[in-house]
Amino acid sequence: MFDDSAEGELAxxxxxGTLQYAAGLIPEIADDVINIDNxxxxxxNWVKGPFEMIDHLDSRRVIDRIxxxxxxxxxxxxxxxxxxFESFYRNDGSEYLGVDGxxxxxx
Numbered sequence: 001m002f003d004d005s006a007e008g009e010l011a012x013x014x015x016x017g018t019l020q021y022a023a024g025l026i027p028e029i030a031d032d033v034i035n036i037d038n039x040x041x042x043x044x045n046w047v048k049g050p051f052e053m054i055d056h057l058d059s060r061r062v063i064d065r066i067x068x069x070x071x072x073x074x075x076x077x078x079x080x081x082x083x084x085f086e087s088f089y090r091n092d093g094s095e096y097l098g099v100d101g102x103x104x105x106x107x
Contacts, residue, residue: 002061012065019062022050024074026099033076033088033096034106051076051088051096059087075099 001011022036030036037049054062054077063081066073073081076099080088083101095103 001057002065016062016065019050019054020066020071020074020077022074023054023076026076032098032104055087055089 001008001015022040025036026032030039033049033051037051040046040049048056059077059080063073063077066077076088076097079099079101080086080097083097085097085101085103088097089095090103094106096106098104
């Protein structure tokens with residue numbers, strides 16, 4: 001996805017667009033990353049939700065790629081960038097980053 005090859009570009013165009021779309025759904029469609037991740041995992045049988053994938057891929061690389069293309073960051077990626085944190089989840093998934101830029105306990 002971050003490779004300069006044709007395959008990497010294709011992967012970014014398909015999967016990167018999906019990640020950007022999901023990151024723009026909060027707070028319009030859901031109140032937090034947990035609900036988006038659960039909906040995608042349960043509804044589409046993904047192993048990881050989009051925010052879990054962004055963490056797995058390295059959020060900084062995802063953000064840099066979007067900004068490098070001259071695009072505006074989706075809402076939750078902007079929250080992550082402005083928070084100074086590096087991931088949507090921490091402490092083995094027991095906390096998630098909220099729209100307020102602070103971590104909250106997963107209940």
